[in-house]
Every structure is written in structure tokens, then in C-alpha cells.
Amino acid sequence: MNGDEREERKALQREILLGFWKVHILHHAVEGPVVGQWMLSELRHHGYEVSPGTLYPLLHRLERLGWLASEVDPGGGPKAPRRFRTTPAGKAVLAKVRRQLHELLEEID
Template sequence: MNEMKSIQREILLGFWKIHILHHAAEGPVVGQWMLQELRRHGYDLSPGTLYPILHRMEQLGWLRCEGDHPKGSRTRKEYSLTVKGQEILTLLRKQVEELYEEVILEEKELEKQP
């Protein structure tokens, strides 16, 4: 992986976590659906990237994982937002909004100036 790809991946890791928290706030998510959702937004993640992120977010207490066995012996895990995860999402939404206003909206205003 070249240096720019590595830097981009490091930054996107935070975006992916925010996206996961957002969807878990709407209801439980499963890994396969989350992969499809992130891909729909242009993020090319593999299961080998996503599942460690979900596991880490569970370890941090942001998500709660529950599994069932709908297809034989294979466990399907559902990830739900915890109270701590909701607090973090609330904080991050404010920070993302501020960042968006500064990075995107201010740039658009500069482009409009003659």
C-alpha cells in the first residue's frame, strides 16, 4: 500500500466508524448489510476490514453484539448502539457539522469570490 493510500485509509477509518454508529442508532445492523451500505457510499471495504472495526467498537462499549443461528451453525451477529455509543455519536455529529462548515462551505464561499 502506498503512503497516500495508507493516509487515506487511516482518515476513512474514522468516517466508517461514524457511519456505523449512525446506522446502529437507527436499529441493529449486521456486518454484511453494513458492507453493502458502505460500498453504496463508495467505500471499498472487505469483511477483513469491517469485522475488526465492529469488534473494536464493541470492545470500546459503543456497540452491543448479539448473535443468532438463522443459517445452520453460522452465527449472524447484530450490532446495536449502546448508551455510550449514542453519546459519542451525538458529540461526533456536532464535530462533523463544524468540520463540514469549515472545510466545505467556507471553500465554496471562497470559490464564489471574484
Template sequence: MVRSFVLGFIRIHILYHATEKPFYGSWMMKELENHGYELSPGTLYPILNDLEESGYLESCERVVEGKKRKYYRATEEGKRKLEELRPKVRELVNEVLEGESD
């Protein structure tokens, strides 16, 4: 139950970073860890695949310092989706955090 809430946050987080700059899987794993989310590759990669299959992310392989890496970035549709989610996130955060001070 708790997990299903957290996975929603993580998906929005991934989409947000994908609109900022291309990233690869282990970078995202570190980034999420910095935010306090411990994610295994077995959880992260299916989410990335799903976002890609849904048309929100696109990937390409690049060789960086001799390592082949799959980079992900947001598609136009992904950017639109984030814009659509932004006010919802703001409203939710405002309501939840305001409720906290009551």
C-alpha cells in the same frame, strides 16, 4: 495517510447506523460500498470488534432464515458518543465545504 482519514469517517458512519437499527456485518459492508467505500471483511470486522470492546456497540446472535448472524447495535454510551460527535461533524463539514467555495 488517506486511509487513516477514511477510517474515521467509516467509524462514525457505523456508529450512526448502529443507533438507527441493528445491522449485521455484510449489510454494513454493502452500505459502505453504496457510499463509495470498498472495505474487506478483514478491515470491517476489527473495527466492529473495537467499537464493541470500547463499549459503543453491543452484539447478539440471531437466526434469520436459517442463517446465524451477529447483529450489532449502539449501546447507550454509543448513542451519547454520536451526540457528542454530531456538532463536531457539522462544524467540520461546514468549514471544509465553505472553504471550498472561496
């Protein structure tokens, strides 16, 4: 990949895909607590190239906004991963985004 392509990919991630990833995270964390490592492989499975250095700050940002809550299993030992789940506020955001995504898709599809 040359420098131009790298810049283009970074712009696409920053301007558009970050939002998609947040929607994925909120969606999956509704179904049950998720850990960062699982979320990374899930997003890669969807074809996104996400690095831990991008994902973890994003998870913590969603938590600061009150859309995710996290906990570490107290019985999990020193390496127990932080687990994130979607809060009621996050679910409300997800419902709103879902409606707007449907509408957007109908327009551009």
C-alpha cells in the same frame, strides 16, 4: 492500480476514512441491529472500498469500547450472523461527533 496509488489509498483509509466508517456504523446501528454483511454493502454503496478483513475488526473494536453491543440470534442456527446495535455510550459519542462534524464542515466547505 499501481503500487503508489495503493499505498496512497491505504494511507487515506488509515488516517481519515476509518473514522468516517465508524461514524456510519454507529449511525446505522442506532436505527436497528445491523450485521457485518449489510454494513459492508452499505459502505460500498457510499463509494468506500471496505474489505471484510477491515470491517470486522472495526466492529469488534467498537464493541470493546462499549459503543456497540452484539448478539447472535439463538434461534438462528449455526450460521446466524452476529448483530450489532449502538449502546447509549455509542449514542453519546455519535451526538458529540455530529456537532463537531457540522462545525468542521462549516469551516472547510
